[in-house]
Amino acid sequence: MSDESPGNRSTLIAAAIIFAGLLIGGYFLPDVINYVALFSPWLAIGVGVLFVLAVFLVFWLRGRYQRRHGR
Template identity: 45%
Template sequence: MKPETRSQMVAAALIMIGAVVVIYFLPSLVLWIGQYSPALAFIVGGILLLGFFWIFWLRARYQRRR
């Protein structure tokens, strides 16, 4: 296995683990924030969900440049 391939696998695994943790805690986090402000809960939930796709988009841009 090439070192470059291994690095890509580790990066993808860390991103996926981070996404799973965020998605696991997202409902309770949004409900907790929703007690104070439903609009803020909506915004935080949207940012966390879009953040998952944003990370992969940034990684693809970085890989394309290299």
Template identity: 50%
Template sequence: MTDKKSDTRSAAIAAGVILLVATAVLYLMPNVIVWLGTISPWLGTGFGVLVILAFFFVFWLRARYQRRKEP
């Protein structure tokens, strides 16, 4: 049986890391999109779509991991 305090700490650390990475990526995203948009508007749009999809993909993976981890 696992310790509830350890599980809570692990979830808090994971949430903090996800939040920090997402904040950094979303903060830098407009500059990268504009830069890629000078090369090709489709490239900038594609990058923006991929970043947003990756954000939701991380939460989907985390939920899958949590479901598999539960007895």
């Protein structure tokens, strides 16, 4: 990485944080779903769907932020 501008650096940091969040969330998701399924299978499905939607929400918000700030 020879051309480390502040924009590149913030993009890399944001990507690393998003990736780490997805890894941690994906690691614990089966345990959370199994625990919630003890109460309601439909609620467990909802938790899984919310996790997938949250992934898209994060990327949508990141894109919106970048468009607003002209990046």
